[in-house]
Amino acid sequence: MMEITKKTLVSDILKEYGDIAPVMEIFGVKRVGGFSIRKIITKVITVQMAAKIHRVPLDKFLDILNKAILTKN
16 A cells, blocks of 8 residues: 655545545546546646645545545555
């Protein structure tokens, strides 16, 4: 099982655990429109960057993401 840290790329989370969009939407992180755009963006965006962009406290964001992946296993 992979631990999600502030340096984890969103693409790595998606690759390992599938779509976690419902969890991210709880924090106001909306899905990106086109699939091709989403695929490109997730390859360069870290969890820390996503939290900052969407003004979500990083520690809370990490805690929820790590709990969410536990339910995926």
